[in-house]
Amino acid sequence: MANDPRDSASNDRGEEQLSARTQTLGPTEEADHPENTQKIEERKSGSGVKRPGDRVFELLSTVSAALMTVIIAAIGIYLLLNAVPALRRNEGGLLGFFTFDGTWQTATPESMQFGIPNLFGATVLISVFALILAMPVALGIAIFLSNYAPKKAVKPLGYIVDMLAAVPSIVYGLWGWQVLGPFLSNFYVWINESWLSNIFLFAWDGAPPFATGRNLFTGGVVLAVMILPVIAATAREVFVQTPPGHIEAALALGATRWEVVRMTVLPFGWSGFVAGSMLGLGRALGETMALYMVVSAASDFRWSLLEGGTTFATAIANAAPEFNNPISAGAYIAAGLVLFLLTFVVNTIARSLVK
Numbered sequence: 001m002a003n004d005p006r007d008s009a010s011n012d013r014g015e016e017q018l019s020a021r022t023q024t025l026g027p028t029e030e031a032d033h034p035e036n037t038q039k040i041e042e043r044k045s046g047s048g049v050k051r052p053g054d055r056v057f058e059l060l061s062t063v064s065a066a067l068m069t070v071i072i073a074a075i076g077i078y079l080l081l082n083a084v085p086a087l088r089r090n091e092g093g094l095l096g097f098f099t100f101d102g103t104w105q106t107a108t109p110e111s112m113q114f115g116i117p118n119l120f121g122a123t124v125l126i127s128v129f130a131l132i133l134a135m136p137v138a139l140g141i142a143i144f145l146s147n148y149a150p151k152k153a154v155k156p157l158g159y160i161v162d163m164l165a166a167v168p169s170i171v172y173g174l175w176g177w178q179v180l181g182p183f184l185s186n187f188y189v190w191i192n193e194s195w196l197s198n199i200f201l202f203a204w205d206g207a208p209p210f211a212t213g214r215n216l217f218t219g220g221v222v223l224a225v226m227i228l229p230v231i232a233a234t235a236r237e238v239f240v241q242t243p244p245g246h247i248e249a250a251l252a253l254g255a256t257r258w259e260v261v262r263m264t265v266l267p268f269g270w271s272g273f274v275a276g277s278m279l280g281l282g283r284a285l286g287e288t289m290a291l292y293m294v295v296s297a298a299s300d301f302r303w304s305l306l307e308g309g310t311t312f313a314t315a316i317a318n319a320a321p322e323f324n325n326p327i328s329a330g331a332y333i334a335a336g337l338v339l340f341l342l343t344f345v346v347n348t349i350a351r352s353l354v355k
Contacts, residue, residue: 083333085326086327086333089327092115096114096115098115101300104299104319112328114331116334122309122311123339125305130284134224134277138273142239164228167226174293176221176290176293180213180221181212181214181294185213188215192204203307215295219290222291223287235269235273235276238271238272242268243268250264278349286312287313288314295314296308297318298310313339315332316332
């Protein structure tokens, strides 16, 4: 080294070498030595010499990300191109598509009339209702598994909750249709005979019958069970990331376990819980088979949980026999485009909340 004590005769030379090395790394000399500048820039950008494995992995990652973007864009373009011809033949045009709330008339391409207000209302009402039911339960499960459950019980209980997401939709549909709906029939009768019937959300005009329970309320309960594991798993993963220092500081101040949760865990993980709830909402918006079996189809919609309804997804499933005509199918593809954009917006909001 330049300042080696064993080389007492070369102090001046060492100082010169140290000064030269400092100048080599300085901004003025960097401009005079392009090779040094290039090496430094390569270190900063991570674009130096790469091993073959790194290049292959980078290529596969880039292709995968680009492929997913292309697929999403292709789906949107396909829906748009197939929806435009039907929208042009719609009696009210694009405005009628967003305002017409009557029965759809798509059998004759020359005289089509269709709109999405009823579909949009039923989809939003049943999804939001399911979210309201699922969020408190999912929050309790996440708090229990991350802060209260014994360590030996965390994995088995978490596995049981996660298994709810693996149950097929048709199984939920059968359960809601054959078990849950009839089980809640007496509850619906009680609501109809109480003061709650004066609220528009619980109004009933006689259909569907309470004995079957095939209404939006039952469908909302089924949806709540289906999105519960999504919300609970997301919240639990965020809650366990709470900095230990925050928890230890609260305990050192004499906080109880609940106070620790309230003052440290919930503030830290609340955004993750909300994001998980938004992901669950996106899952509920597109559910088809379970609601197809549980909720009685209805062309009109009056914002009542005790009546039937038709969501975007169930409307498309009900009209599948009409898809041999591309123009008639285009009306339902237009509804699918709105659902696609709606779920895309919801999931985008969820991702932004996570960040």
